[in-house]
Amino acid sequence: MTMTTMEILEEKSIQKPLAGKVAVVTGGSRGIGAAIAKALAEQGAQVVINYQSNMECADAVVEEIEKNGGSSYAIQANIADSQDVNRLIEDVKNRYGKIDILVNNAGITRDRTFRKLSESEWNEVINVNLNSVFTTTSAVIEHMLEQKSGRIINISSIIGQAGGFGQTNYAASKAGMIGFTKSLALETAKSGITVNAICPGFIETEMVAAMPDAVKDSIVSKIPMKRLGQTDEVAEAVLYLTKANYITGQTINVNGGLYM
Template identity: 60%
Template sequence: MIELTDKVAIVTGGSRGIGSAISSELAKNGVKVVVNYRSDVDAANHVVEEVKVAGGEAIAVKADVSHSEDVSELIETTLSKFGQIDFLINNAGITKDRTFKKLSREDWDQVINVNLNSVYNTISAALPYLLESESGRIVNISSIIGQTGGFGQTNYSAAKAGLIGYTKSLALELARKQVTVNAVCPGFIETEMVQEMPDKVREQIIASVPVQRLGQAQEIARSVLFLCKDGEYITGQQLNINGGLYM
């Protein structure tokens, strides 16, 4: 177990849903958090204000992590403000669900760029500073869809499955450097995307989950906290938080 006070974390896609919960959970435990966002500045500022009210420290930084130039600015801003990077949480992601017959090249490229290529961008830029940390942690937010596949989600499942393989390989490379790399694979979590589903679809999903409910974003956030705080001997793993839907 490590002391989290004054550690610094970057959370990509940290302003909404699971990312917002992760940002808040880390900050609540003493971590200084960089809340990355792409477009919704109000949501990002709201997370930052919540952190500050709770006595924590956070800043919001705009960057499209699918663009390496934006990532360079994200890293530079983090170092300018906090002077170090200890934890990198790769959470940014989008969906463009279509059956493959209707899937355009643009839909494919956008999802792969944001959900997978962005992780190359962030890790390659942040790695020198993670190696300097005594407790470097990389946590990649994958998905149950990367393990099981999903109808109309060839682009999304490819990206999330690729993230799992990427996690395992990088974990092998960085183990001797004492930097851990793990993936968290959420099942169906009660976020805005799921809330917008028709009631009938939500009911079918819940019925398929052995524990008979959707997951909560805070449950994913606590798993990230665990890997950062207590995960010094855990690397290259998939932490499946899905209510028993995939075993």
């Protein structure tokens, strides 16, 4: 049965902005990563959720996405391990045939004052937070260059800009993501690929919820907007960058005015 012109126009008008796009979100099983995955799926993307160990949380995100009419699946991989990452990316390409969006979100903290910081705590944070950005991007970059399009979005942190007491390892990893973003953006700008970073401030996640109330109150008192950020507010910035064609090499701050 042939569709009428009006039916075709109506179908196009209700088509979601990211329909047909394939997105990979590292650390997508909870917190900011889960919010990003849900937002991308809501806009029509097929979303691959990477997780390290919490399969139950990852499956719960997939279930919620599919319940709301989206398309998603979860895959375990240690993103600091290049062989594991290559397996993940090959799995995605075999299933969907392409990758349009890579969100490097996975991260950990091992907070210690520098005098007490061990070499293993330094290396663990650098490997998961920064080296993983190299491994995942290396695995997708040739594919994106061939298709002459792609969006790489790196979730850095306000700590990578302003520093944080007891967080030399975390700050170094997140600042490294910003430098990586700017340099790769220069190399890929002519090829239809944009590379940007987002620096969340203090966002209402499980990590922040675990802080003593006095510490949270002290943080909020310093935020001009006088509240913690929400995970979906970070996700909104990701959505904006997936659709932006003339923005690359930039750092978008989502911090309520705490760092300007």
